[in-house]
Amino acid sequence: MVVNCEKVWREISNYIDGDVDAALRSAMDEHFQSCRKCASVLAGTRNVIQLYGDERMLEVPEGFSRRLEKRIAKSVAVKRTRWVTWATWLIPAAAIALIAGGLKLTNMFSFPRPVRSILAVPANNIPPDLQVLVADGSRLFHVPGCDLIRNKTSLREMTAKEAMQQGYVPCSRCLKQYLKTQGVRPRDEDPDSEAGESAPTVRGELNP
Amino acid sequence: MSEPQIALNRPRQASSDREQEVIANVQCGRRDSFYELVRPYERRLYAAAFAILRNENDAEDTAQEAMLKAFANIGKFRAQARFSTWLIQIAVNEALMRRRRQQTVVMEGIDDRRDQDSEYTPREFADWREVPSEALERKEVRQRLAKALASLDRKYREVFVLRDMEQLNIQETAEALGISAASVKTRLLRARLMLRDLLAAGWEQGWFSRLPFEKGSKPW
Numbered sequence: 134m135v136v137n138c139e140k141v142w143r144e145i146s147n148y149i150d151g152d153v154d155a156a157l158r159s160a161m162d163e164h165f166q167s168c169r170k171c172a173s174v175l176a177g178t179r180n181v182i183q184l185y186g187d188e189r190m191l192e193v194p195e196g197f198s199r200r201l202e203k204r205i206a207k208s209v210a211v212k213r214t215r216w217v218t219w220a221t222w223l224i225p226a227a228a229i230a231l232i233a234g235g236l237k238l239t240n241m242f243s244f245p246r247p248v249r250s251i252l253a254v255p256a257n258n259i260p261p262d263l264q265v266l267v268a269d270g271s272r273l274f275h276v277p278g279c280d281l282i283r284n285k286t287s288l289r290e291m292t293a294k295e296a297m298q299q300g301y302v303p304c305s306r307c308l309k310q311y312l313k314t315q316g317v318r319p320r321d322e323d324p325d326s327e328a329g330e331s332a333p334t335v336r337g338e339l340n341p
Numbered sequence: 342m343s344e345p346q347i348a349l350n351r352p353r354q355a356s357s358d359r360e361q362e363v364i365a366n367v368q369c370g371r372r373d374s375f376y377e378l379v380r381p382y383e384r385r386l387y388a389a390a391f392a393i394l395r396n397e398n399d400a401e402d403t404a405q406e407a408m409l410k411a412f413a414n415i416g417k418f419r420a421q422a423r424f425s426t427w428l429i430q431i432a433v434n435e436a437l438m439r440r441r442r443q444q445t446v447v448m449e450g451i452d453d454r455r456d457q458d459s460e461y462t463p464r465e466f467a468d469w470r471e472v473p474s475e476a477l478e479r480k481e482v483r484q485r486l487a488k489a490l491a492s493l494d495r496k497y498r499e500v501f502v503l504r505d506m507e508q509l510n511i512q513e514t515a516e517a518l519g520i521s522a523a524s525v526k527t528r529l530l531r532a533r534l535m536l537r538d539l540l541a542a543g544w545e546q547g548w549f550s551r552l553p554f555e556k557g558s559k560p561w
Contacts, residue, residue, distance in 0.1 A: 142463060146530035150511075174463050177537040184486060185505050185536070189477045191384035192487075194397050197404075201383055202376050204405050208412060209372045 261294035279307030392502035407432035501532035
């Protein structure tokens with residue numbers, strides 16, 4: 134096989150890479166021996182590959198490595214922080230869920246009906262704008278004229294709503310009596326047989 | 342002439358045992374080792390990104406993004422592949438996507454319309470037989486080489502960088518750039534010969550041979 138210069142130039146890159154068949158390689162070898170121009174092209178092309186293939190040609194801007202390391206470190210830290218955050222929230226959340234579930238179960242089986250103080254009963258139907266009396270040294274509020282008011286020198290007047298908001302509780306005697314005379318029935322005294330009857334007659338009752 | 346292939350300064354190497362060990366460690370959760378793993382390749386990633394983007398800031402950011410992407414996907418890396426090739430392909434992909442976003446394809450497209458299969462005739466026939474590798478110690482030489490490379494059309498520059506600087510093989514280069522192996526060979530030939538032309542002129546002017554320690558005398 135005989136090759137001319139144009140053929141050599143077309144194949145010179147493949148020749149350098151060892152990507153030509155044996156016949157072509159042999160023909161090109163022979164051509165390079167006799168053609169000074171092509172031998173020069175071959176040498177120059179090899180020089181190009183040699184020079185650019187050198188590690189020193191891979192230059193990076195100043196501080197490149199430092200900035201890259203910092204960014205990678207930050208990314209690693211973010212991933213770890215995310216895991217820690219999940220773990221931090223997951224464990225307490227699971228504990229709270231368990232406790233809440235336990236309490237719910239306990240309530241379901243142990244206390245089918247809530248226990249209520251008898252003092253709380255009249256408060257259900259007390260008109261909020263009812264004028265009541267409170268006295269120092271006692272946490273009760275009374276209808277005016279109640280015998281159970283102790284320190285009558287320090288009486289103050291306010292509405293039932295205000296009294297309850299300030300933490301006073303109704304007097305079990307006078308308030309109960311008052312509600313009876315006004316036709317208002319405490320709820321827990323409603324007999325089952327009367328279920329479905331009309332609502333209490335006093336409107337605007339307190340429902341704490 | 343009986344040398345089929347030149348001896349590259351950086352021969353292709355399979356991943357070392359040490360590298361495989363570090364990869365396995367990172368995949369198992371020892372993420373602190375990741376920088377140790379990628380550090381040997383950081384310059385190559387930058388070079389690949391720079392060849393495509395031709396902007397220092399973009400190339401640096403792209404190289405960093407590629408590293409982080411590799412970090413996020415390290416579990417998908419399989420030992421059959423070369424780790425360096427895998428990394429470079431991620432960087433090339435990131436750079437190509439960034440360039441698409443920047444729409445610089447339009448700006449560079451004019452030069453790329455030239456028929457890549459047209460005949461190419463070397464212009465310089467200076468007797469450029471050998472360049473001592475010490476020449477690369479000089480910043481001026483490196484800058485001239487970089488400038489010559491930057492003057493190539495994009496399609497030639499990308500192939501040349503991936504093949505001759507990043508040491509990918511023909512098939513890997515083709516896959517990274519999404520072109521055929523035949524196109525890689527054609528462009529590579531053109532890129533090598535154009536660089537030879539550009540640098541042979543410099544050879545005649547003597548800037549390769551002005552080594553500071555030689556005081557003007559040629560060492561060969």
